[in-house]
Amino acid sequence: MRARTPYKVFRVVALVVVVLALLAPLAWMVAASLKTNVDIYNPDKAVFFSPTWDNYAKVLQQANYVQFIVNSLWVAFAATALSLLLGVPAAYSMSRFSMGRSALVVLMARVIPAVSLLVPWYYVFSNLKMVGGFTVLILSHMFVSLPLIVYIMMGYFDGLPIELEESAMVDGLTPIGAFRRITLPLSTPGIATAGILSFIFSWNNFMFALVLSSAHTKTLPVAIFDFVGYASIDWGGLMAASTVVTLPIMLIALFAQKYVVSGLTAGATKG
Amino acid sequence: MAVTTTTPSTAGKTSLTTSASTPGWARWANRHRKWLFASPAMVFVAVLIIFPVAWTLYLSLTNAEGSVRAESEFVGFANYLDVLSDTERFWPAVLRTVVFTGGVLAAEIVLGMAIALLLWRPFKGEKWVRVAILLPLVATPVAVGMMWRLIFDPNIGMANRVLGWVGLGPWPWLAGEHSALPTTMLIDVWQWTPMIVLILLAGLTSLSDEPQEAALIDGASAWQRFRHVTLPLLMPTLVVAVLLRGIDALKTFDILYATKGKGGGSFHEVETLNVYAYGLSFDYNEYGVSSTVLIIFFLIIIGSMWAVTSRRKDAA
Structure with a gap:
């Protein structure tokens, strides 16, 4: 279908407006992170200013952000790895044996308000002297990652023809052998999608760490939130800290765009 | 599924x-x-x-x-009994939850549909537009909240400067008792409209061209083709989008807590059910009342999911 010229012009203008509306705030955040606090208060320095790395130096050295970056990375990697370990075989079973109702149990985790889980968790884990440790943080983040992974991988296994496994079994592989040697290697794109999505959601998670972390296990989103606990806000530092937490995720989105999009839209078109 | x-x-x-x-x-x-x-x-x-x-x-x-x-x-x-007769905190929180969720869903669906239609047919530079759409979506919500706090700052923020250029404002944005909730809704729309765009775009690309072409040959206008061909075919995808986004919108916490802090601000101006329940549990340690609010909140979520999915069966 050929579009008419007025529509073509309208479309270009509309798309430019959309892209600007989405990107300008992010650009503003990064720009402010490179300004001195005096320049942030000066309207004449909105676009043209002499950039400085001082805010980043301050945040990374004084505010101990390196520790928080390591914490965030460790929690996100561990939660993702363990969730894949539990979630991929579960999704395989649920897809191959049509376990719709069992899948619903796992997906319930997406629906329940997290606050209602946090009070009992807090009670139990504080009795076990685990609150503030990494184990409980990783477990809580798995609670977000696991349903996501099961949901994405079920859709992926549904689309993988069973005939490949059947012919492998005719050739003498056991069913589990066929899963391990045929299905799993074929599922690499699906596993990558699920893993990347799980990492992003864990990295961005705020509420679990807000309640369950301590000074030495704090993740980046909580560290940023703590930044504004005082009377006046250090905008330059705050924007540098915000950029530090968002930039890695945006780079992942940039380089793994295909996987991120297919994960976010998983299951949407099958109804 | x-x-x-x-x-x-x-x-x-x-x-x-x-x-x-x-x-x-x-x-x-x-x-x-x-x-x-x-x-x-x-x-x-x-x-x-x-x-x-x-x-x-x-x-x-x-x-x-x-x-x-x-x-x-x-x-x-x-x-x-206490919670259901509490017109000071509970019912206003219910109202805010309904206004927030209903408002952002409506705005995100309309905008998301418009942007998805703009992106539908291939064009040059498509890849870059798609990256732009992905970035707000994956950005850390707490950082997004802080970013908008600077932009909406009544004194030094860019938002009031832009309003000044067109002779409007200044507006209090997040700082105002009545403007805070709409402002947080604006932030939510900025961050999550891309989600709707991606889902609807996936739906649109999976549609076949024939019904469109048939309608074109029959002389249908662009609006008629959208209203009577594209929209009905896209309905199942739209329901999934509403369902996924609706559940998350009801449970919005990060942006609200990051921009207004405890209790949804000094006048509780952005205190939704989730923020209220969190505050009762972890800022005020009222576990009994908080659990009651959570049970009611959970029933509301299940109820709205049921309402959407039963409409989905009607549509099918």
Whole structure:
């Protein structure tokens, strides 16, 4: 279908407006992170200013952000790895044996308000002297990652023809052998999608760490939130800290765009 | 959602191919692989859900407060009566939750549909537009909240400067008693409209061209083709988008807490049910009342999901 010229012009203008509306705030955040606090208060320095790395130096050295970056990375990697370990075989079973109702149990985790889980968790884990440790943080983040992974991988296994496994079994592989040697290697794109999505959601998670972390296990989103606990806000530092937490995720989105999009839209078109 | 290609009979038959030379435990594992694979994940989720939900139900019937270890008394449905007759905090929070969720959903669906239609047919530079759409979506919500706090700052923020250029403002944005909630809704629309765009775009690209072409030959206008061809075909995808986004919008916490802090601000101006329940639990330690609010909140979520999915069956 050929579009008419007025529509073509309208479309270009509309798309430019959309892209600007989405990107300008992010650009503003990064720009402010490179300004001195005096320049942030000066309207004449909105676009043209002499950039400085001082805010980043301050945040990374004084505010101990390196520790928080390591914490965030460790929690996100561990939660993702363990969730894949539990979630991929579960999704395989649920897809191959049509376990719709069992899948619903796992997906319930997406629906329940997290606050209602946090009070009992807090009670139990504080009795076990685990609150503030990494184990409980990783477990809580798995609670977000696991349903996501099961949901994405079920859709992926549904689309993988069973005939490949059947012919492998005719050739003498056991069913589990066929899963391990045929299905799993074929599922690499699906596993990558699920893993990347799980990492992003864990990295961005705020509420679990807000309640369950301590000074030495704090993740980046909580560290940023703590930044504004005082009377006046250090905008330059705050924007540098915000950029530090968002930039890695945006780079992942940039380089793994295909996987991120297919994960976010998983299951949407099958109804 | 689960469209499976296997029937139980083929699954049973395949396990017979296990040869006699495999050891006993391996044969056992292969025969029971269905539950062997599925149960660890299910047990993990069930233990972390069932116990807390039962506990929350129990707490909602007690006057637990102060510390989770403190003695508490069984008070029956007193909390429910208190909460349901509380017009100072509870009902305004319900209203805000409904306004927030309804408002952002409507705006995100309309904008998302418009942007998805703009992106539908291939064009030059498509890849870059798609990256731009992805970035707000994956950005850390707390950082997004902080970013908008600077932009909406009444004195130094860019938002009022832009309003000044066109002769408007200044507006208090997040700082105003009545403007805070609409402003947080604006932030939510900025961050999550891309989600709707991506889902609808996936739906649009999976549609076949023939109905469109037939309508074009019949002389249908662009609006008629959208209204009577594209929209009905896209309905199932749209319902999924509303369902996924709706659940998350009801539970919005990060942006609200990051921009307004405890209690949804000094006038509770952005205090939705989720923020209220969080505050009761972790800022004020009112576990009994908080559990009551959470049970009611949970019922509201389930109720709205049920309403959307039953409409989906009507539409199908």
